[in-house]
Amino acid sequence: MNEMRKPDLIRTVRADFVPQEDNISADVAALEKQNLWPRAWQVACREEEILQVGNYVTYDILDQSIIVMRSQAGTIKAFHNVCLHRGRQLTSGCGSVTKLHCGFHGWQWDLSGDLLRVQDRDDWAGCADMADADLHLSEVNVATWGGFVFINMAADAEPFEQFIAPVKRALDPMKFDEMRFGWYKTMIINTNWKTALESFMESYHVAMIHPQYLPLVDEANKSFAEGQHGKHIYLLERPMGAPSRRTGKPVPEDLREGIAGVLDIFKEWVGDAEGKGQVTVRSANAAQRVLSEIPAGKTAMEVTMGAIGFMMEAAAKEGVQWPILTMEQAMDAGVDWNVFPNLVLVFAFDGCLVFRSRPNGGNPESCIFDMWSILRLAPHEVPKLEREFYADWKQHIDKIPKLLVQDLRNMEGVQRGLHSLGLKGLRTNPVQEVQISHFHEVLHEYLYQK
Ligand SMILES: [Fe+2]
Structure with missing residues (x-):
């Protein structure tokens, strides 16, 4: 037996070491099913998916299914998706209802989970546990932050405010709650749910997987644990629009083309067919004004602030206000967060890529992976959610x-490599991949200690 596969060592994680078994082992997947998913706060949907009373989203995680319901204006409730009669699921997918209705024998509940109807209820006369209170739908903890709706199935769930505190501190200024879906894509990937997610938890891979960025972005970065979560920040030793230090090229005196190029590259590489993704098309276009309207000879900061000014002005024309962040707030926010366990946020000026990963049934090497774009859109721009x-x-x-696609093409090869007998664990970069090692530390606390 490979020495690294002894159970005591399987649990060892350091800043520079993660056991690869975490991402291939059926035993770890079984422990996650037992100790992680039923106890962790996790994103079920966005608030914008359930704006109207009666709107619901069915959130499935392994063999558990949760109904997330706009039960009243200003109130979201979550219920286990199960009829209390014979266990049929009450909903699937998303939709809008005036009550919850079991399609098997017609039992009904209102949007707050209170019982409305038991068919032939008199038949239960004298039976225990058949009062209305006993037949309230089984509720699940629910909380919101940043427009995301979180659920937690544990009766003794960690207080949400405590769980989310580091995320709130650093990211509340970004006002993700004011963003709206630009697009929503879900796909099956042949990797462990963590392998796919981890592809978006570090920028160490940018030079190799996304070399198109190197002429315009110095991706020198540092990653940090933040409570159960993690983040990385770009150090900005070189200004935006300057080439990576890896290229050996100097910082150009004129950064106008570089800064316009950064916004252009967001549109071309991270955008959908229209160009929207990590920033709005409005911003990508507005930033091009630096080329004609900022005179030569301005400093990097002046050109950057000029571009930001043009983007904010274009937004304001459409009635969209950008939040104003201090330099300190912008550095604390960084560029990339993972919210434990299965959410990653990668953001730029007025948008964010959101990645959510879930295991796909019992196979530890298949996952259901969501890629969402959320953007600071004008009300008239908000597309119908598809x-x-x-x-x-x-x-x-x-x-x-x-x-x-560059990331997707890479990650299935990573998953296959994790099986190699020649691998004695993952040597995570203790500066740039702390998000990943810390993520496994916290995961192990759930799996082995809680
Ligand atoms: Fe990537």
Whole structure:
């Protein structure tokens, strides 16, 4: 037996070491099913998916299913998706209802989970546990932050405010709650749910997987634990629009083309067919004004602030206000967060890529992966939400932003490599991949200690 596969060592994680078994082992997947998913706060949907009373989303995680319901204006409730009679599921997918109704024998509940109807209730006369209170739908903890709706199935769930505190501190200024879906794509990927998610938890891979960025972005970065979560920040030793230090090229005196190029590259590589993804098309276009309206000879900061000014002005014309962040707030926010366990946020000026990963049944090497774009859109720009699903992402490459295809093409090879007998654990970069090692530390606390 490979020495690293002894159970005591399997649990060892350091800043520079993660056991690969975490991402291939059926035993770890079984422990996650038992100790992680029923106890962790996790994103079930966005608030914008359930704006009207009666709107619901069915959130499935392994063999558990949760109904997330706008039960009243200003109130969201979550219930286990099960009829208290014979256990049929009450909903699937998303939709709008005036009550919850079991399609098997017609039992009914109102939107707050109170019992409305038991067919032939008199038949239970004298039976125990058949009062209305006993037949309230089984509730699940629910909380919101940043427009995301979180659920937690545990009766003794960690207080949400405590769980989310580091995320709130750093990211509340970004006002993610004011963003709206630009697009919503879900796909099956042949990797462990963590392998796919981890592809978006570090920028160490940018030079190799996304070399198109190097002429315009110095991706020198540092990653940090933040409570159960993690983040990385770009150090900005070189200004935006300057080439990576890896290129050996100097910082140009005139950064106008560089800064316009950064916004252009967001549009071309991270955008959908229209160009929207990590920033709005409005911003990508507005930033091009630096080329003609900022005179030569301005400093990097002046050109950057000029571009930001043009983007904010274009937004304001459409009635969209950008939040104003201090430099300190912007550095604390960074560029990339993972919210434990299965959410990653990668953001730029007025948008964010959101990645959510879940295991796909009992196979530890298949996952259900969501890629969402949320953007600071004007009300008239908010598109009708269309949820696209790709059972085989390789058949839909034309619909997936090119940058994300670069990541997708890489990650299944990573998953296969994790099985190699020549691998004695993962040597995570203790500066740039702390998000990943810390993520496994916290995961192990759930799996082995809680
Ligand atoms: Fe990537």
